[in-house]
Amino acid sequence: MLRIAFLLCLVLLPAFARAQEDADWIAYRDAYRQMIWFEKYGKPKQFLQNHLRLQPRDKNVAMDGLRLTLNSKTAQVTLALDALGRAVLPFSKAAYDDNAELVVNRKPGQFKAGPWVSIVTRPDGVYAVADLRTACEQLLAYLRYGGEARGKSCVGxxxxxxxxxxxxxxxxxxxxxxxxxxxxxxxxxxxxxxQGFRVFAYRFAAWPEAGQVVTSATPLAIAALLE
Incomplete structure (x- = not known):
């Protein structure tokens, strides 16, 4: 019996190690459900957008050459990633029914994946301060709806x-x-x-309530500052 138990441990330990490595990874079905969660969220969200995002666990993990594919029984689709590791997840009932896999071309455990909500950018680069305040509050409300950001407030x-x-x-x-x-x-x-991005923090308390924030080029992202 001891020998059998030992052999079982040898078989199960690699699987357990892989599970630990991929603990923050996400299956397509789970990602699909979380995207639907955002779509069905009933409170105002006109200033918000939702992506699937890959995040390196370590600052030394390079994003260059990173590829994400959706593999199903009938197709393989490459999902475009931006510089922040965000992708638009396709809503495919067929891929959902096939239990399709999200696969990254890196070693297991280097990245974690999950939904990521941020503020929508404007093509004209002009943001009314009132809209930025509203966008921040919308994002905070959504995070609280999901059980996050408790005790925090929008500061910019x-x-x-x-x-x-x-x-x-x-x-x-x-x-x-x-x-x-x-x-x-x-x-x-x-x-x-x-790290290493060029960032501009616009803190509400440091500027007048009326006005606009004007950007000379479309940013990679607009994040809410929650403190």
Whole structure:
């Protein structure tokens, strides 16, 4: 009996190790359900967008060459990833019924995957301060609906660009005067392992309530600053 138990341990330990490595990975069916959760969310969300996002667990894991594919019994679809590891997840009932797999071209355990909500960017680059405040509150309300961000409040938003992007972000007062926001280096979202982006933090308390935030180029992302 002891020998049998020992052999079972030898068989099960690799599987357990893989399960630990992939503990933060997500199956297509689960991702599908979570996207539906966002679609069916009944409170205002016109300033929000939802993606499937891959996040490296370690800052030394490179995003270059990263590929994500959806593999089903009948098809293999490559899902485009942006610089922050976000992809638009296709809603496929056939892939859901086939129990399709989300596969990344890296070693198991290097990435975690899950839904990611952020603020929608505008093609004209002009954001009314009132809309940014509303967007932040909408994102906070959604996170609270899912049991997150308890005890936090909206203090601002952050615009993210690639490190070498020379884009500028300005505040335009109601009277027309403009002030340039200061760029810093940091992560696109709080808690990210990925660093080295050019970020502009717009804190509500530091600027007048009336006005606009004007960007010279579309940011990679707009994040809510929750503290």
């Amino acid at each position: 938003v952050q615009f993210t660009y690639l490190k070498n992007d020379a884009a500028q972000v300005q505040f335009r007062a109601a009277g027309g005067a403009t002030s340039v926001l200061t760029a810093k280096e940091g992560p696109a979202f709080a808690g990210d392992a990925m």
